Amino acid sequence: MTTPLTVEEYRELLAGALPEASDADTVEPRVESLFTPDTHRAALYVDSTVVRGGRGVGKTFWYRSLLNESLREVAAQEYGIERLRRVTVSQGFGAALRHDLYPGPGALRQLVEEGVRPYDLWYAVLLTAFGQQELRELPEWRDKALWVRANPGAAERTVQKVDEEARQQGVTHLILFDALEHLHRVRAQADRLVGGIMELALAMRLGTRSIRFKVFIRPDMYDGALLHFPDASKLTSNAAALTWSRANLYGLLFHTLGNHDSELAARFRQLTGGWQSEASGRRHVPPPLLSGDEQFQSEQFTQIAGPYMGSNFRKGHTFTWLPNHLMDGVEQVSPRSFLSALQKALSETRGQYAGHEYALHHEGIRRGVQKASETRVTEVSEDMPWVVSAIRPLAGHQVPVEQAKVEALWQEFHLADELRKLAERYEPQGDDEIKVRTGPRYPEDPKLLIEELIGLGVMRRRRDGRIDLPDVYRIAFGVGRKGGVPRVAG
Template identity: 85%
Template sequence: MSTPLGVEEYRDLLSAALPEATDADTAEPNVRSLFTPDTHRAALYVDSTVVRGGRGVGKTFWYRSLLDETLREVAAQEYGIERLRRVKVSRGYGASVEPDLYPGSGTLRQLVEKGVPPYDLWYAVLLTAFGQPELRQLREWEDRALWVRNNPGMVERTIQRVDREAQEQRVTHLVLFDALEHLHRVRSQADKLVGGILELALAMRLGTRNIRFKVFIRPDMYDGALLHFPDASKLTSNAAALTWSRANLYGLLFHTMGNHDGEFADRFRRLTGGWQPEADGRRHVPPALLSGDEQFQAEQFTQIAGPYMGSNFRKGHTFTWLPNHLMDGVEQVSPRSFLSALQKALSETRDQYAGHEFALHHEGIRRGVQRASETRVTEVSEDMPWVRLAIEPLAGHQVPVEQEKVEALWEEHRLADALRKLAETYAPDDPNDETLVRTGPRHPEDPALLIEELSSLGVMRRRRDGRIDLPDVYRIAFGVGRKGGVPRVAS
């Protein structure tokens, strides 16, 4: 064992290791940043078609990692998934602009307006990935989709040939889909496009042995997709989820610290022990210690943040307090929120409590949670604008609260009218189309069902006594109080 790092040494290590860890959309994964929590194994199975996960849980990270042969090999090794070593991976859709591989959002809007069937469109994307010569000669995706519709026999023979050749080569063609929230700005059209992807994914799963889709998708988008095709329920029964346990979150933190270069990271590895260097420079987190043994994790975090969220245990233990206050209503914490809170805690400690005996001050941790709450509310407001409309009437009040009080506040603020107005702002551009877009809850005029939907999203939760509560990760930024709870950031 090595001598524990000093306060400033811990701060320097955290400062160097954390900055780029919270934004998977701009940071490309690499062998050192690849962390393999045990709860993600099922999501990496080749036959797991649907992978559900909210913002910041790792959808884009795994999408990009699976596109990289080296990272696939690491995942195959650590998860023991031999089949991952024998895949040919293609992009089906993603955030990057790849007009030769799949249509971008502008093209998709045009195709939707022209009534191009999503199933035909995604079939054209699949055949383009397989190098269909007729499609290579067509530059426009509308023409490619039309070719698919007009040549069903040739399409089927191509799929049969590709599947047979893959069987002979003992490989699987894996087509990846991510960033589905960018498919179309109108939610109902995005639902149709997602439905087309999933219908084709199921067709390949049932009709071939070696062609598979993997669709990374937010739970609310999966629930809203138009799955009006035979055997659609088989996708749900086979779906995986990207979840994070408390041990996983701290394992990620220590993995990030231990895979950094420099003297302090080296001393941290010697201090914690059991790190195994890989040939590619990656350092493997000791599974029994930093990602599985919570007692040992707590001891290490106590070295960084101290034992308590104040002067004694009555204020809470730092190790449990942080994830508990970042947890949503379905008891999930996103690693992005976790690392973001730590990043803010570090900057606050250095700015306001530089002389503190630990690297992180408990007030810095509280402000980190406040910052994570603001970010989470911004994200959910972007993804589902109706959620903000539903929670804002509770601002200034305290939770837990009786359901009758929630319903009275919604009626006072005329929430049902506001939800209808929101839906109208997202209506299709065609004035002859009388169908309103479903941008809001399934039952906007039924308060009880609205509460249930908010609960399923993790924004609300119902206590055993029937009262309604909001988890801190949403409550704080929405300005809802709780006696003795973390206050909102002062503006």
């Protein structure tokens, strides 16, 4: 019989297994770290062109995993997607600088300033992936894009030939795009570049059988992209989303603990039972109970964090309390926030509650949520600065709050004037003028502004009509709630 882990052994396992870096760009996926939540299956279908997901939900993780043949094989096996075994994968854009494959941010800025058409640019990227001979001899992306513009027939013949050869071989060419927020520092130009990617993606989807794009993108970027081309709605109907259920989040935690390279992880697998080890011995698959049964997961998490967020059930159950307080207004929790909160909970427990009877103290978990809130607000301020402008007037007040009071506070702070600078405007593109949105859709209509914030998950509406803020935003914005988690002091 396996000896149960002691409190300090659980802490040691958590410290070793939880990823140190919360930034996905610094972590390369490995076979042993590949967790396959059931909610992500549709995102990996070869024909799912658009994969939407906010910060920290796994866009870059899956982008990098699909580039790796071993990880693709694992995903194909666990999701039962046979077609993933018959793909050749190329990079269309990513955070890494790969001038040989696609232009970097500096080159893109210059190309945009010179008026190069985004569609032609991404067509050049596609042909480069296919080894188009003429483009090989052109070192600059400007010249590649101009060649595409000047030689549409040759470009189309290359695509047709590649498509026919791939069909005969039974394979699909999959072109991946990620890190689209790095396309251009001016959001209006980034929207144009994204629009070019989407237009070409649809052209390949409709015009070929064996060439597909997969575009990992934040929802707000997809909504703001300039999709002014025929049948653009087909991309939306085909879109997938990277979402995480509560069972997925805890499944990820237990998968992470069980796949740490240590004797403690081996004992954890024996204690929880039913793990399957792959032939290589590098990756261990948790049993369905541990990856998808909340009752069993709750029992296991109680061994780590205790049953309650205090002395009794009135303070809340640890298993439900943690994800509930990390959830945004559309009931989504990013795994990055979840694991980061656990990291902080562990360091707080070790620093101030080392004698606690469980590996994680409930006050440590509270501080983990506070830290995750600060991180989330920092992220939203980078992605959508106008959101910060809209929530800042609520600081020092309590939620839930009547909508009329929100509108009055916005008027008092002259929010409309501030947002007008970020509002829709028309900008020239060639011979046309197009509408470009860099702020909210309706900066001067408070009711519609609230609806947009609700759609983004920053606000939510209660059944009685009052406006609320989820804790993951509320805490760091300095908005109160009676009995709620307070903001970190200092």
